[in-house]
Amino acid sequence: MSSWRVLGLISGTSMDGIDVAVGELSLPGGGVAELRPGGFTEVAYPAELRRRLLAALPPAGVDAREFCVLDTEVGLAFAAAARAGIAEFGEVDLIASLGQTLYHWVEDGRARGTTQLGQAAWIAEATGVPVIADLRARDVAAGGHGAPLAGVLDALWLADRPRPAIALNIGGIANITVVGGPEPLAYDTGPGNALLDAAAAQVTGGTAASDLGGLIAAGGQVHEELLARLLADDYYREAPPKSTGKEHFNADYLARAVRGLDVSGPDLLATLTELTAATIADACHRHGPREVIASGGGVHNPTLMAALRERLRGDRPGTADVEVHVSDDLGLPAAGKEGYLTALLGWLTWNGLPGNVPGTTGADGPRLLGAITPGTAPLRLPEPAREPVRRLRITHPTTPMEAE
Structure with a gap:
């Protein structure tokens, strides 16, 4: 055969x-x-x-x-x-x-x-x-x-793309594959939709499993103190390859993070959306990519994708503008x-x-x-x-x- x-x-x-x-x-x-x-x-x-x-x-x-x-x-x-x-x-x-x-x-x-x-x-x-x-x-x-096993597909699929290129998957946990270095590198960047889903269930009293279309987050503002607490997690500073999951980023984790803060539902979702965008973009910028090709459920959240594109702009020292595509653009x-x-x-x-x-x-x-x-x-x-x-x-x- x-x-x-x-x-x-x-x-x-x-x-x-x-x-x-x-x-x-x-x-x-x-x-x-x-x-x-x-x-x-x-x-x-x-x-x-x-x-x-x-x-x-x-x-x-x-x-x-x-x-x-x-x-x-x-x-x-x-x-x-x-x-x-x-x-x-x-x-x-x-x-x-x-x-x-x-x-x-x-x-x-x-x-x-x-x-x-x-x-x-x-x-x-x-x-x-x-x-x-x-x-x-x-x-x-x-x-x-x-994990992430997506690295085997991404390394083969992006072998002929302008280098370096990054394949991004935004599921419950977000992960990237970097193609174009001495060898492919892949790792989990942190929460993709995991904390967003937990917060959406909490904010809607369990009637919604996710912030569909990012509509709740779009009506809120980033709570800077909460974002700083979340970004202080040691996971983001660990060297790759590394992996994580809902055993770490879950509803209890979120409850500990917001303790003592007055955060509205929309502001909570806006802050978590920014957390996902920031941690993905920070990981991507470390590798100096020319483009990021995204897939996973997160690509259907326009609020998240807008935040990610903003974070991938080269307006910080040592960074360059990074093009963001969806994997459909490449036939997958x-x-x-x-x-x-x-x-x-x-x-x-x-x-x-x-x-x-x-x-x-x-x-x-x-x-x-x-x-x-x-x-x-x-x-x-x-x-x-x-x-x-x-x-x-x-x-x-x-x-x-x-x-x-």
């Missing part, structure tokens, strides 16, 4: 649903991989499951029974999402799942372990297709952070990027190729990622690829689009 149709599944730290993307991946030669996007969608979690997942996040505790139940129910939800993706976009040869991260254990600046819910056996049983899952643990075992749909990333990671493992970039995760070296759960048929892996992949070309049915 010269090409494979791969379905990618992931639910991000916002826990609002399951991203599903189907892509055709092939190795035409010359160190080039081709990805032809075949469609993407998002399948919402059942409301009660999402409520229980959010309730299980640190600092809450989860007993063994609840952990087992959540792992099973997330697996069943991912299986249903995979079936929905196949029904909409056609049959696939392989499924890759990044699951639902529940806890990312980082201690003394080092990742010690990581837990993703969503047992792959449920997906394989529901679809009959082999599933590659548990894609982060091997990188952690090799001394890496297991922003809404489906993480699903396509997951598909790519599974396809790399399937073909005997490493799925991590040591410079982006801090691992001791390249590693094959994940564990394979067979489908209905006997498991037959292809012959391992004979050469490493150095570039990723995004193609479409009518017009090839290279990142040029």
